[in-house]
Amino acid sequence: TGVIRTALHNMDREAREHYSVVIQAKDMAGQVGGLSGSTTVNITLTDVNDNPPRFPQKHYQLYVPESAQVGSAVGKIKANDADTGSNADMKYTIINGDGSGVFSISTDKETREGILSLKKPLNYEKKKSYTLNIEGANTHLDFRFSHLGPFKDVTMLKIIVGDVDEPPLFTMPSYVMEVYENAKIGTPVGTVTAQDPDTANSLVRYFIDHNTEEDRYFTIDASTGTIKTAKIFDREETPWYNITVAASEIDNPGLVSHVPVGVRILDINDNPPELARDYDVVVCENAKPGQVIQTISATDKDNSANGARFHFSLDEGLSLNPNFTLRNNEDNTASILTRRRRYSRTTQDTYYLPLLISDGGVPPLSSSTTLTVRVCACERDGRVRTCHAEAFLSSAGLSTGALIAILLCVVILLAIVVLFITLRRSKKEPLIISEEDVRENVVTYDDEGGGEEDTEAFDITALRNPSAAEELKYRRDVRPEVKPVSRHHLSSSLDSIDVQEFIKQRLAEADLDPSVPPYDSLQTYAYEGHRSEAGSISSLDSATTHSDQDYNYLGDWGPEFKKLAELYGEIESERTT
Secondary structure, eight states: OOOOOOOOSSSOOTTOOEEEEEEESSGGGGGOOOEEEEEEEEOOOHHHHHHHOSSSEEEEEEEEETTTTSSSSEEEEOOBSSSOOOGGOOOEEEEOOTTTEEEEEEEETTEEEEEEEESSOOOTTTTEEEEEEEEESSSSHHHHHHHEEOOOOEEEEEEEEOOOOOOOEEEESOEEEEEETOTTTEEEEOOOOEEEESOOOOOOOEEEEOOGGGGGGEEEETOOEEESSSSSOOTOOOOEEEEEEEEEESSOOTOEEEEEEEEEEOOOOSSSEESSSSSOEEEEEEOTTTEEEEEEEESSOOOOOTTEEEEEEETTOOOOHHHHHHHHEESEEEEEEEOOOOOOOTTEEEEEEEEEEEEEEESSEEEEEEEEEEEEEEEETTTTEEETTTHHHHHTTTHHHHHHHHHHHHHHHHHHHHHHHHHHHHTOOOOOOOOOOTTTTTOOOOOSSSSSOOOOOOOOOHOOOGGOOOOOOOOSOOOOSOOOOOOOOOOOGGGGGGGGHHHHHHHHHHHHHSSSOOOOOOOOOOOOOOOTTTOOOOSSSSSGGGOOOOOOOGGGGGGGHHHHHHHHHHHHHHHHO
């Protein structure tokens, strides 16, 4: 069958793990002439847990400085096991020794080493060495080999604590101090103390770690550690301050330790009480005497020890109030009561009630305030209906519809007045209707008149004789608003009149006349003077004379000269006929 069996007793993997066996097979039962074949079989011995762990040494020594941090690894230790795999797994424990409470040990599963860690801080000045008994034991046992002995081993570890120059140590892990608000600058708050833990016992210097602005509210004595105020405090603004105090050795300033310090600001009674909120006090017109219309309360910025008890009263400096009274409820509240029956808004719609509020602090403080009481119309159950002016109109018997009708009439009257003023202003506009006529103050009339024979349409006396224009003539386009000044009448005779002086005089009178408009005015004087030897050069009589002049070009001058073109056209037609 080709079964391979061991030929040796108690084969040891740790001595030899691999074997090679050559196997030959023959036919014909191994007789001559038969055929054969061979092969090589490799045999590997598997491991069993038949070897206990062993420490290479029975005594170990480890140096650990006293500055080692708690929780950090300070050393390693390892026991050897000839087995492999899970058969070599082990666990390390501290079974006894004076350092079992200071150190701890754990097992690294990858390297199968014992990791020694620090549980508590070391102090060379208090204890310079520790002794530990460390045991290493297999975690997977094979009871077939239990007769080979216990599968564990023990060694002793001596730990030497090294002396290190340490920073100063404060007597407390933290400090809490108190100081009253409004204390003067330089008032002592408290003292911190730190010492050099080394045998040299060097002197210590104190200072405040100014990392925040709050630290600048305090100062510290570098030698004694006394903390003092640097500013005046207000508890109502900031009731607590946190600072950090540092201490260093004078011989080695690089070694610094810190400690937190909390400063509580104590309260003093420095704030008077005031009303808790702005009250809207309303009294009904149908109120009865002794009726509570409002309950008020007060508040104080100081704490309960200096202002929790309030007393309310009316201002004693004034006479007895005939309308309202105040009742102190002895529970930090007060009630406002009416003193008479019925209030009328038509008589008085607002009342002012002066109050005095005091606290129970030491020393007691008080403040005065004034409550405004409004008179309102209320329902029978006490609900406020309205406090506005509409209530007065309702009491007078005017409904909402009547009020709307009155307002509508007022609007209509205002519209009529505006329309009347607009029409009055439109009548004062100038009579110029031609947009193309750019001359100023030129009055245009559509009346063509009856020719030279018609002397009723316009008085041409002023054109013929300047003496006839001496009297004041009012302007027809502008209504004078002031009385005209009297003009100087010419005393000279008609024969001695100088036209240039006459025009200058009229121009000066026009400039000084306050009744004329402020804009430029065109005043035309058609006086031609006395007859000359050459005769008249006027065109008024030109219609009676014959002329070869062709007036057809007037038709090309536009609509302004249409009438003139028609007149001259008729004259030409008469000549031809």
